[in-house]
Amino acid sequence: xxxxxxxxxxxxxxxxxxxxxxxxxxxxxxxxxxxxxxxxxxxxxxxxxxxxxxxxxxxxxxxxxxxxxxxxxxxxxxxxxxxxxxxxxxxxxxxxxxxxxxxxxxxxxxxxxxxxxxxxxxxxxxxxxxxxxxxxxxxxxxxxxxxxxxxxxxxxxxxxxxxxxxxxxxxxxxxxxxxxxxxxxxxxxxxxxxxxxxxxxxxxxxxxxxxxxxxxx
Numbered sequence: 001x002x003x004x005x006x007x008x009x010x011x012x013x014x015x016x017x018x019x020x021x022x023x024x025x026x027x028x029x030x031x032x033x034x035x036x037x038x039x040x041x042x043x044x045x046x047x048x049x050x051x052x053x054x055x056x057x058x059x060x061x062x063x064x065x066x067x068x069x070x071x072x073x074x075x076x077x078x079x080x081x082x083x084x085x086x087x088x089x090x091x092x093x094x095x096x097x098x099x100x101x102x103x104x105x106x107x108x109x110x111x112x113x114x115x116x117x118x119x120x121x122x123x124x125x126x127x128x129x130x131x132x133x134x135x136x137x138x139x140x141x142x143x144x145x146x147x148x149x150x151x152x153x154x155x156x157x158x159x160x161x162x163x164x165x166x167x168x169x170x171x172x173x174x175x176x177x178x179x180x181x182x183x184x185x186x187x188x189x190x191x192x193x194x195x196x197x198x199x200x201x202x203x204x205x206x207x208x209x210x211x212x213x214x215x216x217x
Contacts, residue, residue, distance in 0.1 A: 003104055005164055005181040006052025017045045047099075054104050057209035059176025061110065063146035066196070066214040067176060068206040069108045070188045072097040074213075077202060082191045084139055085115055085151055090191040091198065093213050095206060097186050105165075105180040106209040107173045108152055108190055111144030116167045121156075138165040138180070142173060147216040151191040154182055176209035192216070 002010060020041050028034040059067060076094035097103055121136040136156040143149040154163050164181040173179065182188075192198075196214040200206060206213065 001054050001056070002049070002052045003054040003181055005183070006048075010048060010052060013045055013048050017041055051099060051103065053102060054178075055102060057106070057176060057207070059106075059209045061175050063110060063144055064215055064217065065212045066108045066147075066150060066190065066192065066216065067106070068095060068200075068208050068211040068213050069106050069152050069179070069190065070095050070097055070104070070206075070208045071102040072187075072206060074200050074202055074204045074206060075187070076189070077198060077200070079194065080191075082151065084117075085141055086149075086191065089194060090151075091194060091196055091214075093190045093192065093198065093200065095188050095190075097182070097188075102208065103182050103186065104178055104208060105154055105182065105188060106176050107142060107167075107179045108175065108213075109142050109144060109147065109150050110173060110175040111142045113140060113167045113169055113171045113173060114143045114149060115139065115141035115151075116165065116169055118163070118165065136163060138163055138167075140165065140167040140179070142167075148193070153189040153191075154180060155187045155189065156182065157186045190214075 021038055024034055024037050072095040075096045076092055078092055079089055080092045082090045118138045138154045141149050141151045156163055162183045166180050192214050193216060196216050198214050200213045
């Protein structure tokens with residue numbers, strides 16, 4: 001199953017692959033070179049298919065838990081000052097996605113979207129300390145009666161040139177549901193209350209919509 005954001009790219013890529021195969025077969029007479037070129041093109045197409053895959057995830061709905069919004073590796077767990085919305089200290093959990101990860105973004109908690117804003121910006125590498133404040137990004141806050149407001153931020157990386165965000169203010173959303181997509185490498189930051197019980201460690205691999213990153217009582 002592939003994400004809708006990749007359908008046009010997959011179709012165009014397939015057309016290019018087919019045309020390339022016909023061209024190579026017609027003009028390249030050296031057998032080993034013809035096969036090598038075809039295999040390289042096929043490998044690139046498979047990478048594109050892998051990037052836009054959208055596997056089914058089974059979220060255990062729980063208003064006291066925060067699930068990972070994306071697949072990837074935990075690269076930051078630290079207390080920071082969140083200056084855009086809360087203007088106070090929060091625990092930041094950052095998850096880095098390589099081009100090989102699933103890039104669907106999912107809501108980390110159920111509730112109502114109280115804030116959603118897009119920021120144009122730079123394209124620093126996703127693990128850069130300033131990426132959260134200077135890169136192209138979207139900030140979304142989801143609130144429910146049990147744990148209050150949770151903020152997550154989609155951040156473009158050096159390769160990511162488009163962030164897709166479906167969250168709109170006042171929208172009722174479900175934990176684990178599709179909230180957007182980031183194309184070609186990126187990171188997501190989640191900002192949690194200081195009393196949150198963090199369930200992940202640095203370098204842990206997490207799965208969007210399934211891995212619990214924190215519990216809040």
